[in-house]
Amino acid sequence: MKALFATVLLLLALPAPAEILALRAGAVIDPSRGTVDRDQTILVENGVISAIGAELAVPAGARVLDLTHEWVLPGLMDAHTHLTLTEVTGDAPFESFYIKESTSYRAMRGLHNAQALLAAGFTTVRDIGNSGEYAMQDVRRAIEHGWFAGPTIIDAGKIITPFGGQSHEIPPEQGSFWKYEYLDADSVAEIRKAVRTNIYYGAGVIKLVLDNSAYHYSLEEVRAAVEEAHRAGVPVAVHVYGGEAADTAIEAGVDSIEHGFFLTDAQLKKIHDKGIFLVSTDFPRALLDVIGTSGGIFPPPEVLAPKIIDRLTRAHRLGVRIVYGSDIVMERAGQTRADLMFDYLAVWKQAGLTPMETLRGMTSEAAQLLRVDATRGRLARGLAADLIAVPADPLTDIEALRRVDFVMKNGHIVRQGARIAP
Numbered sequence: 001m002k003a004l005f006a007t008v009l010l011l012l013a014l015p016a017p018a019e020i021l022a023l024r025a026g027a028v029i030d031p032s033r034g035t036v037d038r039d040q041t042i043l044v045e046n047g048v049i050s051a052i053g054a055e056l057a058v059p060a061g062a063r064v065l066d067l068t069h070e071w072v073l074p075g076l077m078d079a080h081t082h083l084t085l086t087e088v089t090g091d092a093p094f095e096s097f098y099i100k101e102s103t104s105y106r107a108m109r110g111l112h113n114a115q116a117l118l119a120a121g122f123t124t125v126r127d128i129g130n131s132g133e134y135a136m137q138d139v140r141r142a143i144e145h146g147w148f149a150g151p152t153i154i155d156a157g158k159i160i161t162p163f164g165g166q167s168h169e170i171p172p173e174q175g176s177f178w179k180y181e182y183l184d185a186d187s188v189a190e191i192r193k194a195v196r197t198n199i200y201y202g203a204g205v206i207k208l209v210l211d212n213s214a215y216h217y218s219l220e221e222v223r224a225a226v227e228e229a230h231r232a233g234v235p236v237a238v239h240v241y242g243g244e245a246a247d248t249a250i251e252a253g254v255d256s257i258e259h260g261f262f263l264t265d266a267q268l269k270k271i272h273d274k275g276i277f278l279v280s281t282d283f284p285r286a287l288l289d290v291i292g293t294s295g296g297i298f299p300p301p302e303v304l305a306p307k308i309i310d311r312l313t314r315a316h317r318l319g320v321r322i323v324y325g326s327d328i329v330m331e332r333a334g335q336t337r338a339d340l341m342f343d344y345l346a347v348w349k350q351a352g353l354t355p356m357e358t359l360r361g362m363t364s365e366a367a368q369l370l371r372v373d374a375t376r377g378r379l380a381r382g383l384a385a386d387l388i389a390v391p392a393d394p395l396t397d398i399e400a401l402r403r404v405d406f407v408m409k410n411g412h413i414v415r416q417g418a419r420i421a422p
């Protein structure tokens with residue numbers, strides 16, 4: 001408890017970091033190369049890493065931060081969040097969360113969660129839809145304006161689905177009220193319009209749902225989405241569990257498969273060969289027990305939990321590019337979303353991923369999928385100073401990530417534990 005009070009969290013606003021910062025790091029982990037370098041100095045100027053190395057001279061007047069007892073690594077990334085969404089669990093209908101909450105209220109929740117993630121070391125997130133009338137766009141813009149500290153956000157706008165959103169058995173007299181949360185698109189032309197609508201409102205990724213209904217998108221339809229999105233420089237992520245819909249997504253050349261719980265080895269092999277990323281959203285059993293079937297969107301926990309580990313094990317063995325994505329949409333008393341996100345580390349360990357592979361899926365691989373790798377995801381000269389430090393070696397025990405005691409975002413210190421002087 002004492003350590004908690006000694007940790008300084010600076011999350012309200014971000015003054016411009018005019019000074020030069022010199023970070024003395026005991027060890028720097030580079031997941032992209034799989035290396036560890038001892039006794040490094042990292043110079044940070046104007047939010048960017050201006051130099052990194054072992055024998056660097058510290059410029060006169062620089063503020064020196066002592067991280068010599070720490071392991072320093074790039075800021076973490078989560079490629080599948082829904083920060084404005086809190087699902088109503090139990091027997092409540094899936095739609096409950098968006099029927100009872102305004103977009104502005106959800107934007108505030110989104111900011112609250114975004115700051116909790118940043119404080120825990122997640123410096124970039126991809127928010128993959130479900131934010132009412134584009135709530136996450138405004139959270140992103142408010143952070144980009146510097147009104148609030150927060151992670152870099154790439155957001156999807158509204159999720160594009162065949163008629164019905166992710167709802168089932170809504171009586172006709174209710175109308176298609178899911179339009180406040182989803183975009184129905186039921187032809188090539190409607191898909192192109194839906195993609196353009198999201199991009200108009202600032203989407204940095206397009207999300208399609210492929211197998212949440214008895215009717216699935218055709219190859220022609222998914223190809224249209226990919227073509228339209230790629231023309232605007234935006235990747236396509238698809239919600240799909242497996243089966244024919246997964247074949248369609250793979251054939252159409254989407255950028256990432258989200259979930260993919262029931263993918264076969266043959267499908268994983270194709271995903272590998274085409275360089276498609278798997279954002280595996282590997283729910284731990286304890287979380288699945290809370291979520292239940294999510295109104296029919298998920299199979300029961302006892303079916304899903306072993307499938308998740310089996311599929312991740314096979315994807316890893318086949319060399320698929322795996323990117324970390326949590327997909328957390330619920331609360332647990334006394335814990336932040338970030339606390340829950342670290343529960344996924346045990347699943348990755350069980351599936352055979354090494355700590356270095358896990359870190360890669362949370363940093364450099366994620367940066368490539370999110371198309372931010374020119375500016376983030378590694379610690380190198382010219383890249384944004386997004387970095388974290390932990391007090392124990394995460395390559396020995398990946399759970400060390402839970403104990404992050406230093407977070408820097410674009411050169412701003414947002415968390416500084418008592419171990420770090422001054």
Ligand SMILES: [Zn+2]
Pocket residue numbers: 080082128327
């Ligand atoms: Zn999701």
